[in-house]
Amino acid sequence: xxxxxxxGRRLLLSTPIFYANGPPHIGHLYxxxxxxxxxxxxxxxxxxxxRLSTGTDEHGLKIQQxxxxxxTSPPELCERVSGLFHxxxxxxxxxxxxxxxxxxxxxxxxxxxxxxxxxxGGALYKGSYEGWYCTPEECFLPESQLAERRDAQGxxxxxxxxxxxxxxxxKEENYMFRLSAFRDPLQKWLRxxxxxxxxxxxxxxxxxxxxxxxxxxxxxxERSRLQWGIPVPSDSTQTIYVWVDALVxxxxxxxxxxxxxxxxxxxxxxxxKDILKxxxxxxxxxxxxxxxxxxxxIFVHSHWTVRGQKxxxxxxxxxxxxxxxxxxxxDGFRYFLLRQxxxxxxxxxxxxxxxxxxxxxxxxxxxxxxxxxTALSINPSNTxxxxxxxxxxxxxxxxxxxxxxRASAEDYEFVASVASLPLQVASYFEGFQIYKALxxxxxxxxxxxxxxQRHKPWKLNRKDPAEKLWLDTIIHVTLECLRVYxxxxxxxxxxxxxxxxxxxxxxxxxxxxxxxxxxxxxxxKPCPFEGRQLGPDTGILFQRLEKSRQxxxxxxxx
Numbered sequence: 152x153x154x155x156x157x158x159g160r161r162l163l164l165s166t167p168i169f170y171a172n173g174p175p176h177i178g179h180l181y182x183x184x185x186x187x188x189x190x191x192x193x194x195x196x197x198x199x200x201x202r203l204s205t206g207t208d209e210h211g212l213k214i215q216q217x218x219x220x221x222x223t224s225p226p227e228l229c230e231r232v233s234g235l236f237h238x239x240x241x242x243x244x245x246x247x248x249x250x251x252x253x254x255x256x257x258x259x260x261x262x263x264x265x266x267x268x269x270x271x272g273g274a275l276y277k278g279s280y281e282g283w284y285c286t287p288e289e290c291f292l293p294e295s296q297l298a299e300r301r302d303a304q305g306x307x308x309x310x311x312x313x314x315x316x317x318x319x320x321x322k323e324e325n326y327m328f329r330l331s332a333f334r335d336p337l338q339k340w341l342r343x344x345x346x347x348x349x350x351x352x353x354x355x356x357x358x359x360x361x362x363x364x365x366x367x368x369x370x371x372x373e374r375s376r377l378q379w380g381i382p383v384p385s386d387s388t389q390t391i392y393v394w395v396d397a398l399v400x401x402x403x404x405x406x407x408x409x410x411x412x413x414x415x416x417x418x419x420x421x422x423x424k425d426i427l428k429x430x431x432x433x434x435x436x437x438x439x440x441x442x443x444x445x446x447x448x449i450f451v452h453s454h455w456t457v458r459g460q461k462x463x464x465x466x467x468x469x470x471x472x473x474x475x476x477x478x479x480x481x482d483g484f485r486y487f488l489l490r491q492x493x494x495x496x497x498x499x500x501x502x503x504x505x506x507x508x509x510x511x512x513x514x515x516x517x518x519x520x521x522x523x524x525t526a527l528s529i530n531p532s533n534t535x536x537x538x539x540x541x542x543x544x545x546x547x548x549x550x551x552x553x554x555x556x557r558a559s560a561e562d563y564e565f566v567a568s569v570a571s572l573p574l575q576v577a578s579y580f581e582g583f584q585i586y587k588a589l590x591x592x593x594x595x596x597x598x599x600x601x602x603x604q605r606h607k608p609w610k611l612n613r614k615d616p617a618e619k620l621w622l623d624t625i626i627h628v629t630l631e632c633l634r635v636y637x638x639x640x641x642x643x644x645x646x647x648x649x650x651x652x653x654x655x656x657x658x659x660x661x662x663x664x665x666x667x668x669x670x671x672x673x674x675x676k677p678c679p680f681e682g683r684q685l686g687p688d689t690g691i692l693f694q695r696l697e698k699s700r701q702x703x704x705x706x707x708x709x
Contacts, residue, residue, distance in 0.1 A: 191642035206251030211393035261403035274440035518692035536623035
């Protein structure tokens with residue numbers, strides 16, 4: 152029942168749980184904002200009960216080593232870093248309903264139960280395993296994914312081709328998961344669900360992986376090497392592999408093993424491309440082995456570079472989200488990441504780019520439009536004025552039609568594009584293309600400014616009855632456009648959208664997407680806003696950002 156499509160169904164949206172070995176950066180924030188925008192958009196559609204889960208992944212060798220290097224204990228390091236993630240997501244207005252920490256008893260109980268389900272289903276066996284282990288990535292890598300390099304002392308060493316992290320030869324007696332047995336079921340799952348992984352290039356990537364050899368997976372580590380983790384039930388010499396532990400968070404958050412079926416498998420995971428294999432190959436296989444269905448959808452995004460370079464601690468170019476929010480405001484930074492981030496390819500961050508985009512689209516285009524259309528010199532009664540059908544008569548096909556009333560052919564085209572905007576935006580959100588939704592809104596905002604500029608309402612004489620009708624119609628159309636933009640922008644810039652809608656006197660219960668209609672008077676229907684007193688003037692909608700003297704925001708040192 153949970154997975155049935157349609158209104159009223161439950162849906163879990165999730166971010167990855169973030170690794171607690173260092174402070175948050177903008178890549179983490181981007182994952183969370185994508186999931187948050189989807190969650191908020193769904194809430195505005197009143198599509199049914201929804202949850203947004205996030206949290207921190209707190210076990211594993213990397214954390215054990217990071218704590219030792221920082222002269223602290225793993226629990227103390229995790230407490231501090233998890234607190235930073237909680238704070239960053241809260242400051243960025245991520246509307247999460249659940250924050251999971253893998254160190255919590257409820258999560259550990261779920262992991263032990265999941266392990267039992269794998270064991271009882273015959274999916275685990277004990278075997279000797281040797282290979283190149285990469286601690287930063289917490290996984291074994293095949294020879295094909297390695298390259299020869301020299302370490303800091305000039306000695307030859309092997310590193311991961313993808314990340315450049317050093318690997319070490321490791322030989323252990325571990326529990327193995329029969330991943331090789333799940334190649335056919337995984338291929339069938341993907342063939343039957345072509346939208347299970349979006350965007351499509353990532354779906355194709357996973358299909359290619361499944362054509363290659365799929366070796367069994369080591370799912371535990373020797374306890375003597377790794378103490379910081381959940382012990383294997385009934386074998387205290389082994390620790391459960393950190394990725395198995397972490398992936399189960401998507402189940403523990405919905406009450407596994409007792410009440411998860413109310414939600415699972417109606418889950419949409421938002422993940423970065425670097426953890427695609429874990430989510431699109433290992434996780435579905437583990438779920439099948441435990442007698443559960445794979446998640447409904449996996450949305451994958453790419454990475455952020457800084458002035459064309461990969462973000463890394465060694466380059467000192469890791470971008471601190473706290474500093475960005477301070478510099479660009481919460482909504483300014485949310486808008487930049489969601490407007491500029493394209494899931495299929497890496498995107499580049501630099502200060503001047505943020506300032507230019509946010510000033511041009513939020514401060515000038517959107518803020519300027521609100522300012523001009525509500526100015527007392529143009530709208531002295533401070534109301535939502537009346538629309539005149541005689542000035543702007545309905546035309547069934549505006550293409551190739553001569554101007555009617557006072558409206559031009561261009562005006563009809565513009566009104567048609569705003570009328571189609573809500574459905575267009577909804578389909579882009581559905582397809583995990585939030586940047587395209589924002590592109591369409593920005594284009595319509597520009598068209599509305601052109602409409603306003605074209606008819607120069609400030610030159611019309613309010614005392615002349617015919618001119619007053621047209622003047623009021625221009626303002627009515629402009630405010631209707633702003634109301635649509637404010638409503639559609641709520642998932643992305645919640646504070647600014649609220650300010651805009653409050654200025655237009657749109658009540659909280661009038662802000663949903665299911666009831667969003669544009670310019671009803673054009674279609675001969677009543678407009679509930681007509682004649683309504685506008686809300687209080689709260690000043691500039693979005694303050695222009697200053698150009699920065701210091702082009703790069705330094706990372707905060709932990």
